Amino acid sequence: xxxxxxxxxxxxxxxxxxxxxxxxxxxxxxxxxxxxxxxxxxxxxxxxxxxxxxxxxxxxxxxxxxxxxxxxxxxxxxxxxxx
Numbered sequence: 571x572x573x574x575x576x577x578x579x580x581x582x583x584x585x586x587x588x589x590x591x592x593x594x595x596x597x598x599x600x601x602x603x604x605x606x607x608x609x610x611x612x613x614x615x616x617x618x619x620x621x622x623x624x625x626x627x628x629x630x631x632x633x634x635x636x637x638x639x640x641x642x643x644x645x646x647x648x649x650x651x652x653x
Contacts, residue, residue: 591633598624605646611653618650 572578601621608614622643629639 591631594624595628595633598628602642602646606649609653611650614650614653618646621646 572581598621601617601624605614605617605621608617625634625639625643628634629636
C-alpha cells in the first residue's frame with residue numbers, strides 16, 4: 571500500500587479516471603454498434619458526426635489509439651455510403 575499522501579491521492583484519481591474512461595469507451599462502442607445496425611441511410615448520416623466526435627475525444631485523451639479512431643471512422647463512412 572502507498573505510504574505518501576500524494577500516492578494515496580494518485581490512487582484515488584487514477585480510479586476515477588479509469589471508471590470515466592471505461593464509461594466513455596463503452597458508450598462509444600455501443601453507439602458504433604447501433605450505427606452499424608441501422609438500415610436507414612438518413613438516420614446513419616445524422617448519427618455519424620456525433621460518433622466521429624466521440625472517437626476524436628477518445629483518441630485525444632489516448633483512451634484509444636489515433637490510428638484506430640481513424641480506421642473506425644473510415645469503416646463507418648464506407649458502411650454509410652453502402653446503405
